[in-house]
Amino acid sequence: MVILLAIAFLSLGYRLVDLQVLQHEELLKQAERNTHQTLLLQPRRGEIRDRFGNVLASTVFVKTVYADPTLIAPYQTEVARTLSPWLELNESNLVEKLQVQTFVDENGKSKPDRYVVLKHKVLLETWEKIQTAMKALTFGLDEKRLGAKDRAFLRNLRNFAIRVEPYDDQLRVYPNRTLAAHVLGFTTGTDRQTILGKVRDLGGVEGIESTMNAALSGVPGWRMTEVVKARELVTFRDQEVEPHSGRHVILTIDAGLQHIVESELAEVMQKHSPVSASAIVVRPKTGEILALGNLPTFDPNRPGDSPPAARRNRVITDVAEPGSTFKIVAVSGALNEGLVTPETRFDCETGRFSFAGKILRDDHPSGILSVDEIIAKSSNIGTAKIAIQMGPARLYEYIQRYGFGSRTGIPLGGEVDGLVYPPKKWSKLSISRIPIGQGIAITPLQITMAMSAIANGGSLMQPLLADRVEDDQGRVVAQYSPQQVRQVISASTARQMVAALKNVVSTNGTARRAKLDHYSVAGKTGTGQKPGNGGYLPGKYFSSFVGFFPADNPELCVSVFLDEPKLPTYYGGLTAAPAFRSIAERAAKYLAIQPDLPPAETLGVNKAGRLLTASASRP
Amino acid sequence: MARNRKSRSSIIRLGPGLKVCLFCVGLAAAAIGYVGQKSQLQALGTQYKELETRLGKLRSANGSRARILDSLQTPFELEARIKQMNLGLAAPAPDQTIRLRERVPTATETVADRLYANQNLQMKEQR
Numbered sequence: 208m209v210i211l212l213a214i215a216f217l218s219l220g221y222r223l224v225d226l227q228v229l230q231h232e233e234l235l236k237q238a239e240r241n242t243h244q245t246l247l248l249q250p251r252r253g254e255i256r257d258r259f260g261n262v263l264a265s266t267v268f269v270k271t272v273y274a275d276p277t278l279i280a281p282y283q284t285e286v287a288r289t290l291s292p293w294l295e296l297n298e299s300n301l302v303e304k305l306q307v308q309t310f311v312d313e314n315g316k317s318k319p320d321r322y323v324v325l326k327h328k329v330l331l332e333t334w335e336k337i338q339t340a341m342k343a344l345t346f347g348l349d350e351k352r353l354g355a356k357d358r359a360f361l362r363n364l365r366n367f368a369i370r371v372e373p374y375d376d377q378l379r380v381y382p383n384r385t386l387a388a389h390v391l392g393f394t395t396g397t398d399r400q401t402i403l404g405k406v407r408d409l410g411g412v413e414g415i416e417s418t419m420n421a422a423l424s425g426v427p428g429w430r431m432t433e434v435v436k437a438r439e440l441v442t443f444r445d446q447e448v449e450p451h452s453g454r455h456v457i458l459t460i461d462a463g464l465q466h467i468v469e470s471e472l473a474e475v476m477q478k479h480s481p482v483s484a485s486a487i488v489v490r491p492k493t494g495e496i497l498a499l500g501n502l503p504t505f506d507p508n509r510p511g512d513s514p515p516a517a518r519r520n521r522v523i524t525d526v527a528e529p530g531s532t533f534k535i536v537a538v539s540g541a542l543n544e545g546l547v548t549p550e551t552r553f554d555c556e557t558g559r560f561s562f563a564g565k566i567l568r569d570d571h572p573s574g575i576l577s578v579d580e581i582i583a584k585s586s587n588i589g590t591a592k593i594a595i596q597m598g599p600a601r602l603y604e605y606i607q608r609y610g611f612g613s614r615t616g617i618p619l620g621g622e623v624d625g626l627v628y629p630p631k632k633w634s635k636l637s638i639s640r641i642p643i644g645q646g647i648a649i650t651p652l653q654i655t656m657a658m659s660a661i662a663n664g665g666s667l668m669q670p671l672l673a674d675r676v677e678d679d680q681g682r683v684v685a686q687y688s689p690q691q692v693r694q695v696i697s698a699s700t701a702r703q704m705v706a707a708l709k710n711v712v713s714t715n716g717t718a719r720r721a722k723l724d725h726y727s728v729a730g731k732t733g734t735g736q737k738p739g740n741g742g743y744l745p746g747k748y749f750s751s752f753v754g755f756f757p758a759d760n761p762e763l764c765v766s767v768f769l770d771e772p773k774l775p776t777y778y779g780g781l782t783a784a785p786a787f788r789s790i791a792e793r794a795a796k797y798l799a800i801q802p803d804l805p806p807a808e809t810l811g812v813n814k815a816g817r818l819l820t821a822s823a824s825r826p
Numbered sequence: 827m828a829r830n831r832k833s834r835s836s837i838i839r840l841g842p843g844l845k846v847c848l849f850c851v852g853l854a855a856a857a858i859g860y861v862g863q864k865s866q867l868q869a870l871g872t873q874y875k876e877l878e879t880r881l882g883k884l885r886s887a888n889g890s891r892a893r894i895l896d897s898l899q900t901p902f903e904l905e906a907r908i909k910q911m912n913l914g915l916a917a918p919a920p921d922q923t924i925r926l927r928e929r930v931p932t933a934t935e936t937v938a939d940r941l942y943a944n945q946n947l948q949m950k951e952q953r
Binding site: 261262265267268330331332335380382383384386439440441442462463465466724725726793795796797799800801802 | 871875883890892896900905917918
């Protein structure tokens with residue numbers, strides 16, 4: 208008996224030594240693994256706001272809901288029925304997910320899968336409702352009659368079968384839905400491994416979300432603590448470092464103006480059925496972009512629902528032959544060089560001009576025209592003759608000085624340079640075709656900034672999209688100020704150009720439909736042909752109007768571009784110019800821009816509440 | 827002798843007995859204090875966690891209200907509300923806007939000059 212007891216004690220003693228001494232390190236690690244937990248605390252991604260502080264993009268913390276199917280069987284159907292409305296998932300799919308599946312671990316043992324993700328990005332309030340719904344589950348059983356084991360099973364099912372990840376996930380919310388979608392871009396969740404564990408980051412994919420990602424992303428914090436049965440032991444908390452939220456980016460965009468632009472683009476799309484329509488509103492004096500819209504567009508809340516073409520920011524990623532809007536380059540260059548004056552006259556050959564073995568035509572044949580009239584009537588022959596007088600080197604210099612062939616530097620990804628070849632690659636014909644916007648490809652933003660330079664006394668500004676970066680307390684961390692790129696033409700040349708461009712929007716010009724009631728407008732129409740199959744594609748045009756107002760003290764430069772408007776109406780003066788007028792009129796009212804024309808005689812008020820004036824009532 | 831030894835020994839034992847008692851009482855008090863402290867720590871931990879959870883819920887509620895406010899302030903929503911409420915609101919036409927120009931004071935002008943500028947102007951007009 209004594210011997211047996213001695214053996215028993217010795218065995219226990221050995222086991223004690225084995226556990227406490229020999230296996231100490233390994234078991235300690237295992238115990239720590241079971242209880243110690245390091246939680247990564249997600250920083251809130253900064254907001255994107257418009258110039259007045261209206262939220263364009265914000266972040267909410269969400270959870271990843273997962274299930275432990277071993278705690279649910281055989282009540283999968285009832286649980287799925289309860290969860291289905293809250294998770295917005297199909298009931299039968301949920302039942303399938305809740306079935307116990309097995310997997311083979313690294314030791315080759317078959318184990319039941321106790322972690323099945325049901326849904327990512329579940330709002331906290333939804334999770335609370337799920338918890339309440341789960342706790343209310345009865346399965347039609349009278350628990351008082353059940354044994355202790357069954358009651359424990361039901362308790363575990365209600366409390367532990369459906370759970371959420373301990374770390375927070377983030378959901379980016381764009382309350383304005385499609386508004387300024389191409390400016391904002393969108394985000395995607397990516398898993399990142401850190402020394403403290405896996406963290407799910409929200410990373411910007413396109414637009415400001417991508418270019419300002421470093422400012423918008425914060426710095427994660429962490430908490431080292433002990434957890435028993437999914438319940439934290441607060442008293443055993445060790446390290447706790449608070450996360451630092453991301454900074455807020457305040458854009459130069461005005462949400463109200465953006466809405467005006469997008470609603471007018473929608474009208475244009477309905478009226479002319481182009482492949483796409485784009486518009487930009489710029490403050491010429493500073494280069495601030497107040498609105499930038501493209502249609503078709505997408506909802507950044509659900510970017511995957513739209514085709515890639517709809518997500519393309521066409522004003523910076525797409526190039527096209529600009530057509531007549533490009534005439535401002537050659538004419539302003541020649542004026543700036545003193546080669547011509549606004550009164551210099553050119554023979555426009557009654558609409559047919561033979562150069563380098565090819566015939567150049569004018570849509571509206573004219574005889575002798577002054578430089579001002581060449582711009583007003585958009586004469587191809589007149590512009591070509593001005594450019595021939597300039598010579599390829601000087602024309603190319605002005606093309607470059609206006610910023611064509613290089614990126615504008617707008618803080619958005621995907622901007623392209625455009626296609627501008629140096630004179631050594633030009634053919635004999637090029638000097639007559641490039642000044643009229645053929646044989647060159649530019650982005651809509653480049654031509655808008657070039658026109659803004661003329662409006663701004665010849666000073667080309669860098670497009671400004673981000674105004675400042677603020678921290679959580681509203682302190683300005685970084686302020687972006689307007690940047691001049693270069694003085695392209697002199698202020699006096701710019702004034703001459705403004706005077707010439709005002710004629711475009713006169714009764715004799717090509718953009719009569721861009722005229723405003725209370726403001727003088729200067730601008731240029733463009734109808735570029737689309738190249739393809741070794742020539743120009745019949746019936747496919749790129750129509751545009753780029754203008755600014757009030758002409759002599761410009762507040763806004765507005766540009767409208769239509770890619771392949773439906774025939775027969777395809778001229779820029781008939782498609783883009785009226786859209787310019789609609790945008791400019793609404794923008795002027797919205798911003799209360801001071802009129803520079805005397806008030807017209809008021810005839811009354813129409814049903815829409817619009818004043819009827821002598822000039823407004825004309826057809 | 828034996829009686830004396832007995833009586834002496836009983837006197838001697840009282841001291842250690844008291845000491846032992848005091849030690850035990852002290853030990854028990856320390857133990858109770860320790861347990862009390864631990865349980866208070868536990869209670870505070872639970873309370874801390876509850877407050878933390880409440881703060882999280884309040885932040886979440888605040889966030890969801892901010893989201894609602896953001897969506898109510900969107901141009902789409904405002905335009906829809908104006909149409910729905912049939913308020914007939916529209917931006918004024920440029921010639922419906924009356925602009926008041928502020929008089930630019932000259933460098934030599936005094937405060938009194940500025941204050942009585944309008945009055946002087948009216949008097950001049952009356953004359």
